[in-house]
Amino acid sequence: MKGVDHLAHERNKTEFDVDAMKIVWAGSRHAFELSDRMARLVASDPAFQKDGRIRLGRKELFKNTLRKAAHAWKRILELHLTEEEAGWLRNFVDEPSFTDLHWGMFVPAIKGQGTDEQQQKWLPLAYKMQIIGSYAQTELGHGSNVQGLETTATFDPETDEFVIHSPTLTSSKWWPGGLGKVSTHAIVYARLITNGQEHGVHGFIVQLRSLDDHMPIPGITIGDIGMKFGNGAYNTMDNGVLTFDHIRIPRNQMLMRVLQVTREGKCVKSNVPRQLIYGTMVFVRQTIVADASTALARAVCIATRYSAVRRQFGSQDGGMETQVIDYKTQQSRLFPLLASAYAFRFVGEWLKWLYTDVTQRLQANDFSILPEAHACTAGLKSLTTTATADAIEECRKLCGGHGYLCASGLPELFAVYVPACTYEGDNVVLLLQVARFLMKTVSQLGSGKKPVGTTAYLGRVQDLLQCCCDVQTAEDWLKPSVVLEAFEARSARMCVARAQNLSKFENPEDGFAELSADLVEASVAHCQLIVVSKFIDKLQQDIPGKGVNRQLQNLCYIYALNLLHKYLGDFLSTGCITPKQASLANDQLRSLYSQIRPNAIALVDAFNYTDHYLGSVLGRYDGNVYPKLYEEAWKDPLNDSVVPDGYHEYIHPMLKQQLRNARL
Ligand SMILES: CCCCCCCC/C=C\CCCCCCCCCCC/C=C/C(=O)SCCNC(=O)CCNC(=O)[C@H](O)C(C)(C)COP(=O)(O)OP(=O)(O)OC[C@H]1O[C@@H](n2cnc3c(N)ncnc32)[C@H](O)[C@@H]1OP(=O)(O)O
Numbered sequence: 001m002k003g004v005d006h007l008a009h010e011r012n013k014t015e016f017d018v019d020a021m022k023i024v025w026a027g028s029r030h031a032f033e034l035s036d037r038m039a040r041l042v043a044s045d046p047a048f049q050k051d052g053r054i055r056l057g058r059k060e061l062f063k064n065t066l067r068k069a070a071h072a073w074k075r076i077l078e079l080h081l082t083e084e085e086a087g088w089l090r091n092f093v094d095e096p097s098f099t100d101l102h103w104g105m106f107v108p109a110i111k112g113q114g115t116d117e118q119q120q121k122w123l124p125l126a127y128k129m130q131i132i133g134s135y136a137q138t139e140l141g142h143g144s145n146v147q148g149l150e151t152t153a154t155f156d157p158e159t160d161e162f163v164i165h166s167p168t169l170t171s172s173k174w175w176p177g178g179l180g181k182v183s184t185h186a187i188v189y190a191r192l193i194t195n196g197q198e199h200g201v202h203g204f205i206v207q208l209r210s211l212d213d214h215m216p217i218p219g220i221t222i223g224d225i226g227m228k229f230g231n232g233a234y235n236t237m238d239n240g241v242l243t244f245d246h247i248r249i250p251r252n253q254m255l256m257r258v259l260q261v262t263r264e265g266k267c268v269k270s271n272v273p274r275q276l277i278y279g280t281m282v283f284v285r286q287t288i289v290a291d292a293s294t295a296l297a298r299a300v301c302i303a304t305r306y307s308a309v310r311r312q313f314g315s316q317d318g319g320m321e322t323q324v325i326d327y328k329t330q331q332s333r334l335f336p337l338l339a340s341a342y343a344f345r346f347v348g349e350w351l352k353w354l355y356t357d358v359t360q361r362l363q364a365n366d367f368s369i370l371p372e373a374h375a376c377t378a379g380l381k382s383l384t385t386t387a388t389a390d391a392i393e394e395c396r397k398l399c400g401g402h403g404y405l406c407a408s409g410l411p412e413l414f415a416v417y418v419p420a421c422t423y424e425g426d427n428v429v430l431l432l433q434v435a436r437f438l439m440k441t442v443s444q445l446g447s448g449k450k451p452v453g454t455t456a457y458l459g460r461v462q463d464l465l466q467c468c469c470d471v472q473t474a475e476d477w478l479k480p481s482v483v484l485e486a487f488e489a490r491s492a493r494m495c496v497a498r499a500q501n502l503s504k505f506e507n508p509e510d511g512f513a514e515l516s517a518d519l520v521e522a523s524v525a526h527c528q529l530i531v532v533s534k535f536i537d538k539l540q541q542d543i544p545g546k547g548v549n550r551q552l553q554n555l556c557y558i559y560a561l562n563l564l565h566k567y568l569g570d571f572l573s574t575g576c577i578t579p580k581q582a583s584l585a586n587d588q589l590r591s592l593y594s595q596i597r598p599n600a601i602a603l604v605d606a607f608n609y610t611d612h613y614l615g616s617v618l619g620r621y622d623g624n625v626y627p628k629l630y631e632e633a634w635k636d637p638l639n640d641s642v643v644p645d646g647y648h649e650y651i652h653p654m655l656k657q658q659l660r661n662a663r664l
């Protein structure tokens with residue numbers, strides 16, 4: 001059987017309506033149609049082809065990205081694409097570029113932290129791309145510790161200006177995307193100083209380059225920070241270094257929604273909390289969670305299709321060998337990743353809803369759920385990006401040797417994805433933020449303050465500390481209430497135990513530092529509970545399409561029970577379940593793998609990825625892996641000549657030398 005036939009055969013086994021699942025995956029029929037149209041538009045446009053990208057040198061690669069970004073912008077204008085359509089188009093172009101920072105951080109920062117007048121002035125310029133913006137927060141010396149940033153913005157009342165200055169080497173802005181070679185402006189985060197007093201870190205709109213000849217404004221030193229991990233990958237982005245030598249900007253270029261500086265240099269606080277200065281990060285972290293499912297689905301799609309095409313061992317009587325997807329070990333590594341892709345999709349959808357809700361409340365001056373929004377975006381960003389980065393590497397291994405070839409698409413996907421564990425907040429630092437939120441919530445339980453939202457379960461902490469898991473058979477693990485209670489009890493018990501340990505310290509900050517590794521584990525448990533509960537919520541919705549809900553149920557339980565298996569130490573040590581119940585969960589997991597198996601190919605087809613987007617010979621829709629892999633090898637520049645360049649200089653003399661030695 002050829003690879004092509006393998007996948008056709010697999011598709012015939014499907015037990016659910018794939019088209020209906022495509023809509024569930026996309027979020028709505030509208031989102032499906034729109035993303036499908038944009039995917040095809042990009043795939044059919046030769047200007048967006050990606051072949052050979054990994055072989056380009058840095059300069060060529062970067063220029064290629066500039067060309068694509070300009071072409072994308074041209075198409076956006078010609079076709080009058082909406083912001084939503086343009087977002088999809090960017091996704092399928094599949095190449096990090098300065099436009100990400102412009103649309104994803106510069107514009108949102110002005111929207112979130114700028115006053116109405118500032119928005120009226122700057123947004124039209126940004127929307128028309130008459131200026132290009134970056135987000136310059138991180139410095140050489142500090143990234144995580146935002147309050148430790150050293151760049152200063154000192155108000156000069158004589159001229160009604162701020163003087164932006166880099167006082168030390170470590171105060172050099174370092175990392176901002178789009179900054180190195182493209183951006184004309186940036187939101188620069190600096191310590192505000194007025195009348196000799198410090199007022200914390202704030203954002204300032206600073207012009208960096210001339211709009212006429214692109215030369216840096218005098219007093220500004222700016223460039224790219226150099227090559228990053230992997231070929232192609234994130235090297236399409238010009239992450240930059242920037243220093244200021246007493247650069248003057250008008251007073252009205254400080255983003256003043258949170259704090260206003262008057263003509264006299266007086267600071268006047270508005271009614272919005274200081275934390276809103278961090279609002280852009282909340283927005284981007286939310287988009288990163290949605291993107292995690294996209295990247296994970298891509299890797300899983302490649303590994304699943306290839307696992308159905310690939311055969312090793314098991315031939316009987318000269319018959320065909322076993323498809324590697326039929327090995328239980330392959331299933332136990334692959335199917336939880338497939339389930340995670342769906343789980344992250346749904347939690348991403350929910351987080352988007354939460355973010356929209358918070359934004360509306362903020363506009364009405366209701367700041368009550370900002371701490372929860374921060375904890376959820378930080379925690380889920382950390383959880384989903386860590387899991388996705390690990391999963392991409394696991395998918396590479398699931399594809400055996402061929403997974404290591406760039407033609408598999410996996411090395412570049414890994415290299416481009418892995419910094420998501422660091423940017424927008426190091427994943428451990430973010431989990432520590434979640435831990436602070438959880439410990440605060442637990443400490444307030446005694447005062448009668450009822451936790452709400454994702455921490456509502458902590459309000460039932462007494463019950464959760466005492467509850468006994470009600471599982472007697474493997475089938476009992478298919479009850480949503482049972483699974484939910486196990487995850488709630490585990491998280492609640494871990495939180496309470498950490499809080500009790502913390503209370504033993506005289507100084508809470510000392511305790512927090514000493515127990516930080518344990519605290520991070522509690523944060524992970526809490527975030528996993530959120531993902532499981534949002535998946536279960538999804539199952540309660542009316543989901544049309546033959547067999548679709550059944551598949552989603554299977555995936556949901558695979559996600560939850562695999563976590564239970566992986567984090568068994570937590571569940572057993574907190575006494576949430578017994579070893580016998582853990583063993584029943586494992587039995588159920590194996591059964592679920594068998595049920596998912598015939599649907600695996602259709603479940604990845606439901607992602608609706610074009611071959612262009614996947615960029616993988618192993619993950620081709622038609623399964624025609626071997627002929628294409630063979631064809632691909634000959635495209636390598638090393639194969640341009642039969643005898644390699646360097647033969648006469650290095651190989652030939654060596655061979656001759658050996659011949660001479662042999663004669664001696
Ligand atoms: C192809 C061309 C196409 C063209 C078409 C264009 C159309 C395209 C359309 C759209 C494209 C969009 C694409 C978008 C994609 C985006 C790409 C993103 C790329 C990624 C680039 C990366 C950027 C960055 O990395 S920016 C830098 C990020 N830096 C960090 O994250 C730093 C991490 N550190 C922190 O967050 C914190 O400062 C801290 C929390 C760790 C600090 O701790 P601490 O010192 O304790 O904090 P303090 O300042 O004292 O404050 C404590 C209190 O504040 C609360 N809090 C903290 N953070 C937040 C927050 N974010 N929100 C709310 N509240 C917060 C905290 O809980 C404390 O509260 P408490 O009540 O006092 O306890």
Ligand SMILES: Cc1cc2nc3c(=O)[nH]c(=O)nc-3n(C[C@H](O)[C@H](O)[C@H](O)COP(=O)(O)OP(=O)(O)OC[C@H]3O[C@@H](n4cnc5c(N)ncnc54)[C@H](O)[C@@H]3O)c2cc1C
Nearest residue numbers: 135136137138142143144175176177419422423424425428
């Ligand atoms: C590809 C990429 C793109 C980026 N784009 C931008 C951008 O556009 N704009 C921008 O401003 N920045 C950008 N950044 C910077 C990024 O936001 C920071 O690198 C990130 O926030 C991590 O900060 P750091 O580098 O200071 O790490 P560090 O904080 O120095 O982390 C080093 C180690 O210390 C640990 N650590 C740090 N603090 C603590 C703590 N309190 N407790 C326990 N452990 C701790 C971390 O877990 C980590 O293991 C980008 C970074 C990358 C890699």
